[in-house]
Amino acid sequence: MSSASATAATNGFADVEIGEEITFTKTLGESDVYLFAGITGDMHRNHIDEEYMKGTPYGGRIVQGALLVGLTAGCSSILCSRLAGPVVSYGYDRIRFIRGVRLGDTVTVRYRIARKDEAEAKTFADITLTNQHGETVAVATHILKFL
Numbered sequence: 001m002s003s004a005s006a007t008a009a010t011n012g013f014a015d016v017e018i019g020e021e022i023t024f025t026k027t028l029g030e031s032d033v034y035l036f037a038g039i040t041g042d043m044h045r046n047h048i049d050e051e052y053m054k055g056t057p058y059g060g061r062i063v064q065g066a067l068l069v070g071l072t073a074g075c076s077s078i079l080c081s082r083l084a085g086p087v088v089s090y091g092y093d094r095i096r097f098i099r100g101v102r103l104g105d106t107v108t109v110r111y112r113i114a115r116k117d118e119a120e121a122k123t124f125a126d127i128t129l130t131n132q133h134g135e136t137v138a139v140a141t142h143i144l145k146f147l
Contacts, residue, residue, distance in 0.1 A: 012083025013121050013146040020113045022075040027106040028063050036067045062100040068107065068138050069095060072127050075111035076142055083146075090122060090143035099137045106132040111142070121146040 026032075037043050042064050045052045053061045069092060080087045101107060107129050114126045122145050129138040 011085030011121070011146045012080075012087065013085075013116070013123075015083060016079070016113055016116065016123050018113050018115060020079070022078050022111045023108055024071060024074050024078070024111075025106060025108040026071060028067070028101060028103060030103055032067065033061070033063055033103060036064055036070075040064070040066060042066065058100045058102065061103050063103065063105070065095075065097045065138070068097070068101065068129055069140065071107065071109050071129070072111060072140065072142060075109050075127075076125070076144060079111070079113075080144070086147040088145050088147065090145040093141040093143065095138070095140040097138050099131070099135055101129075101131060101137050105137075107137065114141075 033047050037047060044064075046058075046062055047064055048061065050061050053059070072092075073089070076089065110128045110130070112126050112128075113123050115124045116122070117124070122143055125142045125144070127138075127140045127142055128136055131137050
């Protein structure tokens with residue numbers, strides 16, 4: 001067995017299957033938005049000024065996009081928690097916020113392993129976030145690097 005193959009066998013990379021899927025659902029409330037704003041400093045009016053946002057096509061405050069990305073990290077953490085070796089996030093590609101998420105919306109994250117790069121020991125997950133109406137609110141690709 002080559003060194004790369006031996007590493008892949010022991011770090012959990014071989015245990016991840018294409019098509020494997022993890023989901024996470026959360027209703028996002030005012031406390032989520034304000035706590036996230038306090039941690040990150042993202043106090044934009046879009047998130048904390050209801051009167052201002054009432055006059056927009058959203059009709060009220062919307063959740064921070066970075067908070068939505070944070071929810072996707074929960075899915076990758078669930079995946080990584082069952083693996084033998086160290087795994088790190090290599091980044092997110094093609095993040096798109098398609099529809100605003102209002103306070104009180106319930107968001108489901110679908111995290112699906114779409115492909116694996118054996119030579120680089122990386123997985124690529126397609127991520128789709130939907131609201132309680134089944135509407136897509138965000139999409140992204142997440143890359144995990146197996147050490």
